[in-house]
Amino acid sequence: MEEKIRKAVAEALGRVGAPDISFTVERPSVALHGDYATNAALVAAKALGRKPHELADELARTLIDTLGKDIASHVGVAGPGFVNITLAREAVTLAVAEAAAQGPEWGKGVTESGKRVMVEYSNPNAFKEMHVGHLVGTIVGEALSRLIENEGALLARDTFGGDIGPNVAKALWGLRKKGISEPATANEIGIAYTEGSNAYETDPAAKEEIDALNQAIYAGTDTALMELWRKGRDISVEEFRRIWRLLGTHFDFEFFDSDTTEIGVRVVNDGLNKGIFEMSDGAVIYNGEKKAVHTMVFITSHDTPTYEAKDIGLAFLKEERWSSDESIVITGNEQTGRFKTVLAALADVAPLVARKTKHLSTGFLKLASGKMSSREGNVITAAGFIQEIIELSAEKNPDPLIAEQVAIGAIKYMILRQAPGSDIIFDTEKSLSLEGDSGPYLQYALVRAKKILAYASEGAGGTGEPDAPYAIERLILHFPAVVARAARELAPNLLTTYLTELASAWNTFYATEQVLGSSEELYKQRVASAFAHTMTNGLTLLGIPTPEKM
RNA sequence: GCCCCGAUGGUGAAACGGAUAUCACAACAGUCUUCGGAACUGUCGGUCCAGGUUCGAUUCCUGGUCGGGGCACCA
Numbered sequence: 210m211e212e213k214i215r216k217a218v219a220e221a222l223g224r225v226g227a228p229d230i231s232f233t234v235e236r237p238s239v240a241l242h243g244d245y246a247t248n249a250a251l252v253a254a255k256a257l258g259r260k261p262h263e264l265a266d267e268l269a270r271t272l273i274d275t276l277g278k279d280i281a282s283h284v285g286v287a288g289p290g291f292v293n294i295t296l297a298r299e300a301v302t303l304a305v306a307e308a309a310a311q312g313p314e315w316g317k318g319v320t321e322s323g324k325r326v327m328v329e330y331s332n333p334n335a336f337k338e339m340h341v342g343h344l345v346g347t348i349v350g351e352a353l354s355r356l357i358e359n360e361g362a363l364l365a366r367d368t369f370g371g372d373i374g375p376n377v378a379k380a381l382w383g384l385r386k387k388g389i390s391e392p393a394t395a396n397e398i399g400i401a402y403t404e405g406s407n408a409y410e411t412d413p414a415a416k417e418e419i420d421a422l423n424q425a426i427y428a429g430t431d432t433a434l435m436e437l438w439r440k441g442r443d444i445s446v447e448e449f450r451r452i453w454r455l456l457g458t459h460f461d462f463e464f465f466d467s468d469t470t471e472i473g474v475r476v477v478n479d480g481l482n483k484g485i486f487e488m489s490d491g492a493v494i495y496n497g498e499k500k501a502v503h504t505m506v507f508i509t510s511h512d513t514p515t516y517e518a519k520d521i522g523l524a525f526l527k528e529e530r531w532s533s534d535e536s537i538v539i540t541g542n543e544q545t546g547r548f549k550t551v552l553a554a555l556a557d558v559a560p561l562v563a564r565k566t567k568h569l570s571t572g573f574l575k576l577a578s579g580k581m582s583s584r585e586g587n588v589i590t591a592a593g594f595i596q597e598i599i600e601l602s603a604e605k606n607p608d609p610l611i612a613e614q615v616a617i618g619a620i621k622y623m624i625l626r627q628a629p630g631s632d633i634i635f636d637t638e639k640s641l642s643l644e645g646d647s648g649p650y651l652q653y654a655l656v657r658a659k660k661i662l663a664y665a666s667e668g669a670g671g672t673g674e675p676d677a678p679y680a681i682e683r684l685i686l687h688f689p690a691v692v693a694r695a696a697r698e699l700a701p702n703l704l705t706t707y708l709t710e711l712a713s714a715w716n717t718f719y720a721t722e723q724v725l726g727s728s729e730e731l732y733k734q735r736v737a738s739a740f741a742h743t744m745t746n747g748l749t750l751l752g753i754p755t756p757e758k759m
Numbered sequence: 760g761c762c763c764c765g766a767u768g769g770u771g772a773a774a775c776g777g778a779u780a781u782c783a784c785a786a787c788a789g790u791c792u793u794c795g796g797a798a799c800u801g802u803c804g805g806u807c808c809a810g811g812u813u814c815g816a817u818u819c820c821u822g823g824u825c826g827g828g829g830c831a832c833c834a
Contacts, residue, residue, distance in 0.1 A: 233775070235775085237778085238773090238774065238778085238780080238781055239778080239779085239781080242778075246778090248776095248777070251777070251815095255814095261814085287778060288777070288778035289777060289778070289814080289815070290777090290778095291777075291778065293778095334834070337834095371834060374833075374834070375833055375834080376833070376834060466834095489831080489832095490831090490832080491832085492831075492832050493832095494831060494832085495831090497831095501762080502762090503762080503829075503830055503831075504830090504831055505830095505831050505832090506831040506832045507831090507832095508832085509831095509832040510832060511832075513832085515831085515832070515833080515834085516833080516834050517831090542763095542764075542827090542828065542829095543828055543829070544829090544834090545763070545764080545828080545829075546762075546763065546828080546829045546830070547829080547834090549763085550831095570764090572827095573827085573828090605797080615797095623771095626771085626772065626783090627771080627772060627773095628772085628773090630764080630765090631764095631765075631772090632765090632827075633771095634770090634771070646771080646772085646782080646783040646784055647783090647784090647797085649797060650783095650797070650798095652797090653795095653797050653798085654797095654798090656795085656797095657794080657795070657798085658794095660794065660795070661794045662794095663794095664794060665794090694775085698775080702772080702773085703773085705772095706772080706773060706781095706782070706783095709782070709783070710781095710782070710783095713782085713783085713799095716798060716799065717798095717799065717800090719793095719794080719798080719799085720790095720793090720796095720798065720799040720800085721799080721800095723793075723794070724794060725794050726794085737794090758795090759795090759797070
């Protein structure tokens with residue numbers, strides 16, 4: 210529909226003597242203004258040096274012609290020179306019927322058609338438990354992946370976990386200290402890590418032992434140590450996969466530090482010979498001053514690679530395994546500065562790879578309720594957090610599957626409702642009190658619609674039609690444009706906001722209009738069906754489950 | 760100290776240089792149970808400060824205030 214409008218506006222612009230003007234077609238913020246608004250007259254007036262309002266009048270008159278009576282019932286000029294278009298009822302009805310008929314296909318786009326896109330997210334560290342912060346990246350990454358796929362891209366998901374380096378040495382030190390050679394759970398390893406980490410800060414002797422362990426792991430010659438390392442790593446990874454499954458995510462590639470070390474070191478040393486990197490105090494560094502980024506160490510004076518070198522190695526590894534047209538990396542925003550240096554170095558080493566790489570940062574997740582807030586070292590694990598929300602949800606939902614769907618929906622909604630990058634305050638009570646502005650609110654609206662559709666019988670019911678389209682119908686037809694924009698701008702929050710509005714419009718419709726047994730039953734059933742498909746597809750794109758009942 | 764990011768009703772968020780700044784939560788006042796009230800209707804209330812660019816600024820620029828993050832051998 211938006212395409213039709215866009216074409217008509219372009220044609221009308223040509224007729225009033227202003228071809229090739231770039232303009233916007235959007236949904237006005239106030240429904241009263243119509244279904245679409247364009248700033249074409251404002252932009253064209255500037256280019257032609259004419260009065261905006263005068264040109265807008267002319268454009269509006271021409272538009273009635275280029276659109277045709279069956280599409281637009283009214284074209285008006287408002288404000289400084291906006292041209293507002295109100296769709297004819299027939300056009301709205303047609304769009305809604307289309308949504309209902311397309312079902313799962315409704316909202317699929319082609320704006321990224323044929324493009325190969327790789328998205329990296331989640332990035333947990335083995336030997337440490339995933340904490341709540343990882344939830345944000347995982348949830349945002351999955352939603353973005355789905356949105357981009359929905360626009361026709363061929364997409365691969367990858368995650369890059371730490372499994373080697375000082376943090377791993379700390380965990381192994383902790384395990385050895387306790388005489389554990391067969392770690393059983395991720396939690397056990399997590400505790401060992403915390404102990405190792407504390408000892409590293411407070412006990413100089415322990416620090417030395419841990420540093421030595423770190424080098425021993427890189428060397429890989431101590432078979433007993435490597436055996437413990439392998440076991441611990443496997444348990445961590447199993448736990449990651451469990452959480453990913455719970456969150457509806459999977460990865461086509463699970464990369465680890467240990468996969469990228471060799472290639473990273475090789476590339477950095479090669480760059481050192483070319484003068485891209487420099488020696489400083491025995492370490493290989495990238496001097497960021499020339500590009501106004503932080504100077505950072507890539508290979509330490511002990512000859513071990515840092516995360517920066519591994520990141521360079523990863524870029525090459527990705528290229529080798531699954532070459533893409535665009536590579537998106539999602540991390541917490543505390544990594545932004547570090548990533549700028551890595552990208553600056555990568556631009557010198559492999560300009561083409563650097564150019565297609567885009568970094569997106571996510572904000573911190575903070576918990577509003579005091580009892581859950583973490584104090585020094587007392588990190589809230591992702592698994593524990595999810596479990597707590599599921600238990601809360603179970604109070605209202607005896608069915609364990611539904612309790613889980615509602616809990617996951619609540620968590621995801623809280624994260625996806627805001628722009629990636631800004632910090633998130635998660636209020637446990639609020640997200641599960643579930644009145645408006647929450648995941649379960651959306652799920653509940655959908656459940657109500659499904660119920661009506663389940664009761665409705667084929668061919669029965671009145672065939673009347675309302676005089677004017679319902680507000681919900683005028684909202685439904687914008688769905689494809691909203692998902693396309695959310696994908697383009699890497700902003701799932703735009704879709705979340707839209708779905709909340711959609712749910713609210715549906716609940717209003719539900720409260721004021723009787724569907725079953727009404728004289729307009731068939732028409733209203735179609736509205737319910739179009740809404741259900743729009744909400745189902747929208748929630749699915751966000752990765753939010755759609756329960757059958759609640 | 761230097762660098763980056765942010766600041767929108769009591770709270771959390773929208774607004775690709777445009778309209779009377781949108782939405783939800785909370786608060787207050789109603790609906791009284793219908794195809795399931797995890798609902799609906801109404802009221803209240805806001806762009807950090809000072810300049811600048813523009814016909815027009817929440818948006819762009821400069822300065823300030825406040826908050827968050829980063830600043831080489833951790834990730």
